[in-house]
Amino acid sequence: MKITIKRQFLILFMIGAILPSLGQQKNKEKTLQFPMTEEYWAPVTKNVEFTTYKSVKAVKSNDDKGFGIVLKDYEFINGTIEFDVELKGQGFPGINFRTSKDTLNSEIFYLRHFGKPDPLRRTTMQYAAVIDGVNLWDLTDDYQAAATIHENKWNHIKLVVHGKQMKVFVNDMAQPALLVPSLEGITKSGGIGLSGNVIYANLTIKPNAVDTLPATKGYDPTYNDPNYLRSWQITEPKDFPFGKDLMLGIPVSPGVTIDPTYLDSTAIWKPVAAEYRSVVNLTHKFGATKNGERRLTWLKTTISSEKEQEKLLKLGFSDEVWVFINGQPLHVDKNYFGSPGMKEPRGRASLENTSFKIPFKSGTNELLIGITNYFFGWGIIARLENTEGLIYN
Numbered sequence: 001m002k003i004t005i006k007r008q009f010l011i012l013f014m015i016g017a018i019l020p021s022l023g024q025q026k027n028k029e030k031t032l033q034f035p036m037t038e039e040y041w042a043p044v045t046k047n048v049e050f051t052t053y054k055s056v057k058a059v060k061s062n063d064d065k066g067f068g069i070v071l072k073d074y075e076f077i078n079g080t081i082e083f084d085v086e087l088k089g090q091g092f093p094g095i096n097f098r099t100s101k102d103t104l105n106s107e108i109f110y111l112r113h114f115g116k117p118d119p120l121r122r123t124t125m126q127y128a129a130v131i132d133g134v135n136l137w138d139l140t141d142d143y144q145a146a147a148t149i150h151e152n153k154w155n156h157i158k159l160v161v162h163g164k165q166m167k168v169f170v171n172d173m174a175q176p177a178l179l180v181p182s183l184e185g186i187t188k189s190g191g192i193g194l195s196g197n198v199i200y201a202n203l204t205i206k207p208n209a210v211d212t213l214p215a216t217k218g219y220d221p222t223y224n225d226p227n228y229l230r231s232w233q234i235t236e237p238k239d240f241p242f243g244k245d246l247m248l249g250i251p252v253s254p255g256v257t258i259d260p261t262y263l264d265s266t267a268i269w270k271p272v273a274a275e276y277r278s279v280v281n282l283t284h285k286f287g288a289t290k291n292g293e294r295r296l297t298w299l300k301t302t303i304s305s306e307k308e309q310e311k312l313l314k315l316g317f318s319d320e321v322w323v324f325i326n327g328q329p330l331h332v333d334k335n336y337f338g339s340p341g342m343k344e345p346r347g348r349a350s351l352e353n354t355s356f357k358i359p360f361k362s363g364t365n366e367l368l369i370g371i372t373n374y375f376f377g378w379g380i381i382a383r384l385e386n387t388e389g390l391i392y393n
Helices: 005-029 282-286
Strands: 032-034 041-043 048-053 056-061 067-071 079-087 094-099 106-111 125-131 155-162 165-170 178-180 191-196 198-207 231-234 247-249 256-258 270-273 295-305 309-318 320-325 328-334 354-360 363-373 379-384 390-392
Touching (some): 056 067, 079 094, 079 191, 094 155, 106 155, 106 165, 106 191, 125 165, 191 198, 282 295, 282 363, 282 379, 309 320, 320 354, 328 354, 363 379
Antiparallel strands (some): 032 198, 041 067, 056 198, 067 191, 079 155, 094 106, 094 191, 155 165, 165 178, 231 295, 295 363, 295 390, 309 354, 309 379, 320 363
């Protein structure tokens, strides 16, 4: 049969298109083995013991305290990570991935082991972003889930990661235990590390094996809800040592005003928008607060009302808030994790934290919030009961 130049070009084009696809498929099926030995793993702490346990190469602590190791010379982007972990001591055994070279930014998934496992306990596991060295567990209450985990035997963990999404399997490989529709870290690739007072073994990676998981962000459950307050103006943070107060007494009603040391007419305001899940993530914007210190920043927004009316506002926050409407103090609250007065759910920023009514006047209203940080993540989530008769600028 005579083959025309045009047809020959078409055949070559098709072969060129198919071969890379086959190569990619082959790469997807390739499993990389990383036994728990010093050849593949570097200790981060001094108490790392590489050993043989239950007939496999394993790693554990040699002093019953938490340890850390990192995978040598490997850059993870997308794919499937699997490993076995046996619970030993109490704590938060987990895996960091896409870790930046300075180790300050990554994604983290971990189990919680504090006593007999409960298959219905929602806090059995959690995903969180790590930004500037801060684990944002207190801003990611949504990313917790329950699962059956075992004591004194291996638990098999599988993470499937693709772009902005992840699904995690724990022991049950048929149904994911945790779905993360939007990874909220700031790295796209990076290293892998393991930590905790546990025993790890059998870590494997299948690069680019992502099943049918999309790379783009999944559905944001707040996206279609107009009642969230998403557009704000913000100031640069200031040091705000413990023992200081925002308010000064004055000899007129209401008898208090904001201390100009912390906010006056010279303040510079810049726009800031809520991120996924309508969270205003201040750690993402300002980085970590130094241990033992406390910082304050201000958020404000304007809301117009057709008439004088009240609206309920639900507010999630970490760690403290002072709320003002049209310059007048309205609400003060604290959310100190570990204290008897911490807000549900257990000190995390959530709309469950607090609620109060805002008295709107007819016309333009300014909602002002002072917020502090000293402990882990920093941010707010704000949602009005409804926006009937309001215009959110």
